[in-house]
Structure formats: structure tokens, C-alpha cells
Amino acid sequence: MGQDQIDRVGDAIGGASGGASEAEGRTHLGPAVWICGGLMIAIGLTTSILLLRDFQSDSYLYLAFYSIPANTAISVFPHEPVLIYFGKVADLWLAAAWATLGTAIAGVMDHLVFVPLLNLQNIRAYKRKRFYRKAISWFMRWPFATIVATGFAPIPFFPFKFLAFSIQYPMGKWVAALVVARFPRYYLLALLGATIPIPNWVLIACVAVVFAMYLVKAIPEGVKRWKARHQADTGQG
Incomplete structure (x- = not known):
């Protein structure tokens, strides 16, 4: 897949997502990017305080809140130990559902921030790199299935987020793929906590x-x- 074809694919997908084609020609970031970026930082700091003060909480709302910074594209918050803990004290289905809700919110925020960022004119040179062109050629064959498979598997997910955002994959499909991938993953993590007596200090x-x-x-x-x-x-x- 050549660079011109990649750009045409990005334009076509961007049109389906509602105005994303404008991002292809952007030279600066809009206010939505800065607002979402600020919210990510604020949520991350607040969650850090909650972790230090009340890790024993079995609140589903807290789990959803924690899942937002834990699933942003740039995150230092691991979700696996927290889901395993909630599996010990909460209903498995509800824990998976609330964690998925937080993940969906994180997916929207990521999309609003990183789609414009990765398509700024002054940084789009990476799209001409040979490795990127090969990766995107493979990714574009089954984008939804690829996001679901890599979002479910215990492997680094960020590279695939990068590919999706770089081609302006529609937000609706992006969030849907996250939900399909993450809900069963979260359920299995909670099931692990319910099945195996892992001490809290280990988590x-x-x-x-x-x-x-x-x-x-x-x-x-x-x-x-x-x-x-x-x-x-x-x-x-």
C-alpha cells in the first residue's frame, strides 16, 4: 500500500467519522484536544490519591473511574491487579461492565486527542516510513478484528491504538471494538481473582x-x- 493510498484511506475513513478529514490538514490542535488532555491528567492525579487512600474499596463507580486513566493511550496505571482484586470482593459481571464503561470513556478521550495529534502536518512524516506503511497495510485488512484481538490479548495495545488513530478510524467503531475486546478480558481477570486466592499485598x-x-x-x-x-x-x- 503506497503513501497516496494510505492518505486516501485516511481521508475516506475520516469522512465517515464526521470531519476527521479536516485533521489531515491541521497545523495546530483544537481546544477539544487540550481539554481532554487536561482531563486525563486530572483524572490520573485523582485516581492516584484514591489508590493511596482507599485501595480496599469495592465501589463499582470507583472501578469505572480508575479504568479511565488505566486505559488511556499513555498510562502508568495497570488495570490487571485492580480487576483481580475486584473479582475477590464484587460481582464478576458488574465489575467487568463498570470497568468497560470507564474504558469506553477513555477510548473517546483518546480518539479526540490522538487523532488530531497524529495527523498534524508537521509530524505526519512518519506515514512515509517503510515500517509504518507495511504495518498499516496489514492493519487495514481487518481493522475492527485486529483491534478486538489485540485489545483482548495480553500484549502491548498501544501500537495498535497508534495505527487506528493514525488513519482516523471512526470513533464509533473504535469504541465498539474496545467494548467487544475488553469486557471478556475484564471478566476473566475478575474470575481469576475469584478463583485463585491472591493476597492483596501481591496485587x-x-x-x-x-x-x-x-x-x-x-x-x-x-x-x-x-x-x-x-x-x-x-x-x-
């Missing part, structure tokens, strides 16, 4: 390990960027 440790892995990568990179900016400012001074 908390899993969450802590995930956070630590991100911090190990993020802190040195942040320090490196701060030093580079400081040196640049000093040189200018």
Missing part, C-alpha cells in the same frame, strides 16, 4: 512495580532534559 506490589518501572525511565530522562535546558539558558546568558 499492591504489582501496581508499585509498574509505577517504579515508569519512574526509573522518566526521572533520568527528566533530569537529562532539565540539564540540557539549563545549559542552553546559561549559554544564552
Whole structure:
């Protein structure tokens, strides 16, 4: 699939999603992107506080709320330990349903943010990369089935989100695929918690390990960027 064909596919899909073809020519991000981005950060911070204060909660609303930042495209919140815990204390079907609701909300927010972002004119050069062209050629054969399969399987999901957003896959189909993929995944995770007596401290440790892995990568990179900016400012001074 050539670059012109990829762009035509993106335009066609964008038209079906209602105005996404405009994103192909965007040179800046609209207010919806910044609003959703801000909400993602706010929800993530609030959820962090809830995790530290009340991890023992069996509230379905809390589970739905947690599932939003846990399923955004860029997230440091693992959903697996939390679903396993809820399987120990809650109804399996309700736990899966509320977690899926939060995931659907996250899917809408992701779509509103990353479709315009990945189709900005000044960063769309990645679409000419050979690896991307091969990946998108394969993805476009069965986009809905691919999203469902990879969303259900225990593999990194972000690369497939990237492909879907890069071609402006319609929001309705995107959210539908998420629901079809994630509901059975969440049910099985909750069933695991209901079947196998996994201690709570093990689940908390899993969450802590995930956070630590991100911090190990993020802190040195942040320090490196701060030093580079400081040196640049000093040189200018």
C-alpha cells in the first residue's frame, strides 16, 4: 500500500467519522484536544490519591473511574491487579461492565486527542516510513478484528491504538471494538481473582512495580532534559 493510498484511506475513513478529514490538514490542535488532555491528567492525579487512600474499596463507580486513566493511550496505571482484586470482593459481571464503561470513556478521550495529534502536518512524516506503511497495510485488512484481538490479548495495545488513530478510524467503531475486546478480558481477570486466592499485598506490589518501572525511565530522562535546558539558558546568558 503506497503513501497516496494510505492518505486516501485516511481521508475516506475520516469522512465517515464526521470531519476527521479536516485533521489531515491541521497545523495546530483544537481546544477539544487540550481539554481532554487536561482531563486525563486530572483524572490520573485523582485516581492516584484514591489508590493511596482507599485501595480496599469495592465501589463499582470507583472501578469505572480508575479504568479511565488505566486505559488511556499513555498510562502508568495497570488495570490487571485492580480487576483481580475486584473479582475477590464484587460481582464478576458488574465489575467487568463498570470497568468497560470507564474504558469506553477513555477510548473517546483518546480518539479526540490522538487523532488530531497524529495527523498534524508537521509530524505526519512518519506515514512515509517503510515500517509504518507495511504495518498499516496489514492493519487495514481487518481493522475492527485486529483491534478486538489485540485489545483482548495480553500484549502491548498501544501500537495498535497508534495505527487506528493514525488513519482516523471512526470513533464509533473504535469504541465498539474496545467494548467487544475488553469486557471478556475484564471478566476473566475478575474470575481469576475469584478463583485463585491472591493476597492483596501481591496485587499492591504489582501496581508499585509498574509505577517504579515508569519512574526509573522518566526521572533520568527528566533530569537529562532539565540539564540540557539549563545549559542552553546559561549559554544564552
